[in-house]
Amino acid sequence: MQNSGKRWFIAVMATLVHLFLGTVYAWSFFQGKVTETFGWSNSETAWTFSIAIFMLGITASWGGINLPKYGSRKLALIGSVLYSLGYIISYFALKNESLPLLYFGYGIVGGIGLGLAYVTPVAVASKWFPDKQGLVTGMVVMGFGLGALLMAKLLAPVFLNYFENSLPKTFLAIGIIMLVFLPLFANFLSMPVQEKTAEVTDEKVNALPEIFSKNFIFIWIMFTFAVIAGMIFISFQSPLLQDLLKAGGLTDQLTLEHKGATLIALSALFNGLGRFVWGSASDKLGRINTFRILLIVEALVFAGLIFTKNPMIFSVGVCIVLLNYGGAFGVIPSLVKESYGAKLMATMYGVALTAWGVGGILGPQITAYMKDHFGAEAGTNSFMVALVLILIGILLTFFVKNDKKVV
Structure with a gap:
């Protein structure tokens, strides 16, 4: 049995990674504000979120298949940085009222980051807890579901109030917060030693x-x-x-x-x-x-x-x-x-x-x-x-x- 304290620490880190990634689910908080502020249609604005989720789904699919090849920590770290950069690029997009740049930043870059980082926490927690699969994987994915609460009731309102309703500055501040904390949490997402060896020798089907x-x-x-x-x-x-x-x-x-x-x-x-x-x-x-x-x-x-x-x-x-x-x-x-x-x-x-x-x-x-x-x-x-x-x-x-x- 793995060290109990270490594996629970890793489970908490996995949950925190999902919590921050799950902030994407608070998009409806920004949908109306962005539409009204920049004069884009609802459909034009919503494509930002649609592209992000599309890239999340496709990249998570690729990440799940290739996780053994590239390693859990590497995918989680790259994904965390990309998701953070998505918000930072969005700052420049909103500041310059550029919808294509918003699609690229929040949608493509952020979405790819979401997909790469999403697959690792569940996979890692599952391997560390063969005896508590339901409890621990449930805890981790619940973190993703709760991400919208973190964004809608804490991050977004605090920064909007501080920056006097400036959407560009709010996105930049959120991006910086993500860039500080997400890689920190993701750095701890490594497989147990025996799993690293087993994954390399898995039979291809x-x-x-x-x-x-x-x-x-x-x-x-x-x-x-x-x-x-x-x-x-x-x-x-x-x-x-x-x-x-x-x-x-x-x-x-x-x-x-x-x-x-x-x-x-x-x-x-x-x-x-x-x-x-x-x-x-x-x-x-x-x-x-x-x-x-x-x-x-x-x-x-x-x-x-x-x-x-x-x-x-x-x-x-x-x-x-x-x-x-x-x-x-x-x-x-x-x-x-x-x-x-x-x-x-x-x-x-x-x-x-x-x-x-x-x-x-x-x-x-x-x-x-x-x-x-x-x-x-x-x-x-x-x-x-x-x-x-x-x-x-x-x-x-x-x-x-x-x-x-x-x-």
Whole structure:
């Protein structure tokens, strides 16, 4: 058994890395501010977040497959620096009102950094805790879900207030904070000695037949739809809530922004908690059954939101959807491992994460298009699209085979 104190220290460092990376989930805090300040459309602004999540999904896929080759500490350090530089480049983009530079900085550079750094904490914690897999990996991924709370209730408000609502200076300050702390935490993410040796000698297995199998394609699609549903809110929950509050007569901008930030923080708690709740439930209910249940719950929520303009009901709906969004990320690793075995786990899970990238483009862009073209009905129309996709996802769960292969 590994040194208990050392492995728990590494688990804490892994959680802190995910906590800082998860700040990307607070994008909706900035969406409205950036749109109004620089006069870009909702769709133009939302592409910043979409590109970041797309690059996150694709790079995390590559990182998961190549982690044994390049080493955990190296990927984590490079990713941490790149994510920090994404904010610093964004300072120059916003200062010069350059949307392409914002796409490059926050979207491409920051997104690649997210992907490289994302895969390491879970992999490292899993190897250090063979006896407490669920507890420790759940703790680490919950850190990512809670990142939005850190950004929306601490970093962004503090710096915006200090710099008198200057978005460029706020992004620069956040980037500097990231550059100081993220590499510090990431530097401790190393595998146990025996794992370093084992990874080098792992047998190579051809995964292509499984990747292009009907079963995996169905898993990928239903995961994509679950991501899209969550991204609709992660990218726009604050603006959508503010629209409802304005329709109800609230006009004070500071109050609107405060309520939006509070919802981001609260939903972040549910996002993180969902990875525990649904992941644990899947041990008893089965992976596909659990995925089907969480999609059914989401469908009921979106159906209800279509018929209400109540801000409180909307907020509750957001929290439930993000609870299930986090749950999808909690169930997918176990589903993939059971379906394709330990030898194919890294490759198949890496490919599954490309669904995150695709969903990260489609979810925000669906809502951005609705806000640019349908005004007050943007939310309702977005919920209708989400409901259709989730219903298709539910149908697909009945065609996925989950025959356990643990070798």
